[in-house]
Amino acid sequence: MKKLSARRRHPLAALVVLLLALACTGGLYAVFAPADKAQADETAQSLTIEEGKKLYAVGCASCHGTGGQGTSDGPSLVGVGAAAVDFQVSTGRMPAATSQAAQAPVKPAVYTQAEIDQLAAYIASLGAGPAVPTEEQYGPQGADIAKGGELFRNNCAQCHNFTGKGGALTHGKYAPTLEDVAPKHIYEAMLTGPQNMPSFPDSTLSEQNKKDIIAYLGEVNTDQSESPGGMSLGGLGPVSEGLFGWIFGLGGLIAVAVWVAARTAKAKKS
Amino acid sequence: MSTTTTPESRSRGKAPAGERVADWADGRLGIYSLAKANMRKIFPDHWSFMLGEICLYSFLIIILTGVYLTLFFHPSMNEVEYHGSYVPLQGQLMSEAYKSTLDISFDVRGGLLIRQIHHWAAVIFLAGMFVHMMRVFFTGAFRKPREINWLFGFLLFVLGMFTGFTGYSLPDDLLSGTGVRFTQGAILSVPIVGTYISMFLFGGEFPGTDFVARFYSIHILLLPGIMLGLVVAHLILVFYHKHTQFAGAGRTNKNVVGMPLLPVYMAKAGGFFFLVFGFTALIAGIATINPIWVLGPYRPDMVSTGAQPDWYMGFAEGLVRAMPGWEINFWGHTLVLGVFVPLVVFGLFLAIIALYPFIESWITGDKREHHILDRPRNAPTRTAFGVAWVTAYMIMLIGGGNDIFATHFNLSINAVTWFVRIGFFVGPVIAFVVTKRICLGLQRRDKEKVLHGRESGIIKRLPHGEFIEVHEPLSQEQMYTLTAHEQYKPVEIGPTVDENGVRRKVKATEKLRAKLSKGYYGEESQIPKPTVEEYKEITSGHGHH
Numbered sequence: 001m002k003k004l005s006a007r008r009r010h011p012l013a014a015l016v017v018l019l020l021a022l023a024c025t026g027g028l029y030a031v032f033a034p035a036d037k038a039q040a041d042e043t044a045q046s047l048t049i050e051e052g053k054k055l056y057a058v059g060c061a062s063c064h065g066t067g068g069q070g071t072s073d074g075p076s077l078v079g080v081g082a083a084a085v086d087f088q089v090s091t092g093r094m095p096a097a098t099s100q101a102a103q104a105p106v107k108p109a110v111y112t113q114a115e116i117d118q119l120a121a122y123i124a125s126l127g128a129g130p131a132v133p134t135e136e137q138y139g140p141q142g143a144d145i146a147k148g149g150e151l152f153r154n155n156c157a158q159c160h161n162f163t164g165k166g167g168a169l170t171h172g173k174y175a176p177t178l179e180d181v182a183p184k185h186i187y188e189a190m191l192t193g194p195q196n197m198p199s200f201p202d203s204t205l206s207e208q209n210k211k212d213i214i215a216y217l218g219e220v221n222t223d224q225s226e227s228p229g230g231m232s233l234g235g236l237g238p239v240s241e242g243l244f245g246w247i248f249g250l251g252g253l254i255a256v257a258v259w260v261a262a263r264t265a266k267a268k269k270s
Numbered sequence: 271m272s273t274t275t276t277p278e279s280r281s282r283g284k285a286p287a288g289e290r291v292a293d294w295a296d297g298r299l300g301i302y303s304l305a306k307a308n309m310r311k312i313f314p315d316h317w318s319f320m321l322g323e324i325c326l327y328s329f330l331i332i333i334l335t336g337v338y339l340t341l342f343f344h345p346s347m348n349e350v351e352y353h354g355s356y357v358p359l360q361g362q363l364m365s366e367a368y369k370s371t372l373d374i375s376f377d378v379r380g381g382l383l384i385r386q387i388h389h390w391a392a393v394i395f396l397a398g399m400f401v402h403m404m405r406v407f408f409t410g411a412f413r414k415p416r417e418i419n420w421l422f423g424f425l426l427f428v429l430g431m432f433t434g435f436t437g438y439s440l441p442d443d444l445l446s447g448t449g450v451r452f453t454q455g456a457i458l459s460v461p462i463v464g465t466y467i468s469m470f471l472f473g474g475e476f477p478g479t480d481f482v483a484r485f486y487s488i489h490i491l492l493l494p495g496i497m498l499g500l501v502v503a504h505l506i507l508v509f510y511h512k513h514t515q516f517a518g519a520g521r522t523n524k525n526v527v528g529m530p531l532l533p534v535y536m537a538k539a540g541g542f543f544f545l546v547f548g549f550t551a552l553i554a555g556i557a558t559i560n561p562i563w564v565l566g567p568y569r570p571d572m573v574s575t576g577a578q579p580d581w582y583m584g585f586a587e588g589l590v591r592a593m594p595g596w597e598i599n600f601w602g603h604t605l606v607l608g609v610f611v612p613l614v615v616f617g618l619f620l621a622i623i624a625l626y627p628f629i630e631s632w633i634t635g636d637k638r639e640h641h642i643l644d645r646p647r648n649a650p651t652r653t654a655f656g657v658a659w660v661t662a663y664m665i666m667l668i669g670g671g672n673d674i675f676a677t678h679f680n681l682s683i684n685a686v687t688w689f690v691r692i693g694f695f696v697g698p699v700i701a702f703v704v705t706k707r708i709c710l711g712l713q714r715r716d717k718e719k720v721l722h723g724r725e726s727g728i729i730k731r732l733p734h735g736e737f738i739e740v741h742e743p744l745s746q747e748q749m750y751t752l753t754a755h756e757q758y759k760p761v762e763i764g765p766t767v768d769e770n771g772v773r774r775k776v777k778a779t780e781k782l783r784a785k786l787s788k789g790y791y792g793e794e795s796q797i798p799k800p801t802v803e804e805y806k807e808i809t810s811g812h813g814h815h
Contacts, residue, residue, distance in 0.1 A: 162576075220564055228375070229561050239671040254324075261319075
């Protein structure tokens with residue numbers, strides 16, 4: 001890791017990032033030639049891929065195979081696209097601590113955005129897949145929040161709960177909470193279907209639909225979202241309400257009852 | 271009622287206005303004799319006797335706030351487009367019921383607070399009834415002559431469950447709609463009549479356009495009407511039987527020691543009503559309940575994870591979640607055991623606790639009146655049974671929230687479900703054994719305390735070097751309280767051979783009863799309480815032990 005972070009300060013790094021961003025926004029990756037061909041060119045793109053490949057060899061190859069072909073410990077990454085890499089690595093799910101766990105949990109990201117972009121470029125070079133979405137795609141401009149809510153309840157709530165508080169799946173797997181997840185990552189998750197999630201390509205949920213859903217979540221499921229009725233108790237519905245009602249509601253009233261009973265006109269002083 | 275009549279005032283002609291009003295009312299309502307009989311009615315003092323009051327007051331709060339809500343709620347399933355103040359639902363199609371609930375929450379003055387008070391009070395009402403019922407159970411207050419009142423209370427609990435269910439189903443939101451669908455599934459699982467009942471209740475196929483209006487009638491008229499009647503009957507019986515009391519000096523099976531209804535209890539109870547109301551309003555102002563706006567309108571093609579009923583239906587939810595999805599195809603008909611078995615178990619499980627007073631009096635053969643409460647430890651088998659019942663209930667509550675438990679404790683939902691499946695059978699057995707042991711241990715401790723006094727914690731060194739702990743003798747009153755309980759003998763089968771030497775046939779039920787009775791009052795189920803002789807022997811000897 002020391003080597004990697006040292007390279008981050010490389011005089012060319014800023015240039016690399018800039019060029020990569022341009023390359024991504026332009027969607028140039030779609031016409032990438034196979035890796036051996038790309039290596040032939042001395043373009044910035046190939047430099048990025050080269051860097052990504054090095055990072056991959058250190059951090060990912062042990063599970064996903066030296067060429068991204070997958071092993072018994074990790075799936076093949078050929079064709080998963082840059083969006084999948086960006087989602088998995090920048091939410092810290094990858095690199096996973098172990099392949100034995102039911103699913104990889106969200107953690108602090110290990111790589112910087114520049115490194116993630118390099119990794120993404122490398123994986124994208126292995127086979128065509130969805131690109132990292134742009135701000136324009138996942139931003140809230142022109143989104144219909146109400147429609148997004150309807151789409152969310154129809155497509156997402158089965159696993160993620162009414163407002164995206166998350167829910168349990170079988171055998172220790174789970175749909176994570178969507179609270180304060182970056183819009184970009186929500187978009188990428190819909191696009192690529194990470195872990196147990198089905199993917200919702202544009203043929204299933206159009207770009208506009210995805211935008212609507214993200215805008216809806218931004219309205220109802222962030223730490224800025226209002227809860228007009230007071231504390232939302234985790235937004236988990238009757239289970240937490242019941243617990244609260246028992247402990248604080250009835251518990252409090254019993255405390256009041258004990259207090260009232262203790263303060264009585266006593267016939268005899270004892 | 272503050273009238274003091276003296277011959278003087280009468281001779282002066284006109285009585286004071288208050289007296290004349292009271293006289294007028296007495297002539298028509300007979301209030302004087304009523305007041306005379308009841309004003310000095312005595313109620314014993316104990317905090318646990320106020321649990322029922324919590325229930326009564328939250329019931330009143332529910333009625334008061336419910337009336338306010340009916341002024342603005344539209345029990346209709348007509349589809350409308352929403353254009354109210356809640357932005358994330360703008361332009362969505364929804365039923366009028368859902369829209370009017372949104373309007374109550376956002377556009378009616380005080381609507382959201384009243385809604386939340388109504389709902390929190392319902393949660394507290396049911397929880398209060400549960401705890402009140404357990405208080406009555408564990409202290410044996412259900413024994414003769416109060417069995418009928420126990421049944422009234424039980425019915426109130428069950429009706430409360432269904433009133434709550436029909437109530438939270440009214441807003442026609444996605445969560446409650448899922449609950450209604452769940453219930454319809456349970457109805458459908460009933461063999462033969464299930465489909466007919468479902469069609470009748472929903473006016474056709476689910477969801478139809480009728481159920482909100484029908485649930486509304488049931489929720490605001492039918493069930494609360496019955497409940498109000500039962501509450502009145504419950505209270506009348508409490509008055510009629512007089513309140514039970516814990517054993518203590520001066521308290522017998524034939525008296526009630528406490529404070530009079532007027533003025534002490536009227537003031538206390540009145541004040542307590544406002545405390546309960548205020549506290550519930552506080553809770554409702556702090557924490558949101560059933561925020562239907564984030565749930566969205568109900569549509570049969572949508573469902574969310576984490577969809578649970580309110581806690582009092584959680585037991586039923588847990589049974590269905592824990593039951594394997596078995597089904598039998600019988601002659602072209604499907605019997606959905608996965609849902610029908612839980613439905614039956616749900617009924618039986620509640621019936622056990624309802625019928626318990628009758629079961630106990632049959633087992634113990636005890637037909638006498640009881641006005642002195644048992645301390646739970648002095649009825650170990652009953653206490654153990656009650657704890658076992660509560661354990662099974664609580665395990666099923668965990669089952670009802672298995673997904674929430676899984677996600678929040680990082681467990682596998684399958685593991686939680688298996689824990690519930692096994693725990694439902696094993697948990698009560700463990701709870702029974704452990705509770706009985708604890709009760710017996712406490713009885714031993716009581717005996718020890720009576721005979722040897724309380725451990726004072728003072729260590730004394732005697733002149734010859736021995737260390738002893740000084741035990742303080744209990745006061746007369748404390749000793750009375752600890753030894754006031756009666757200890758019963760198990761029912762015997764009786765002679766099996768009559769005076770002519772003819773063998774009598776012993777019925778199987780008789781044998782069962784003798785066995786159960788031994789379980790209640792046998793040597794292994796109670797520690798003989800200290801006798802006067804034992805006490806004298808110990809106290810007359812050396813001062814310590």
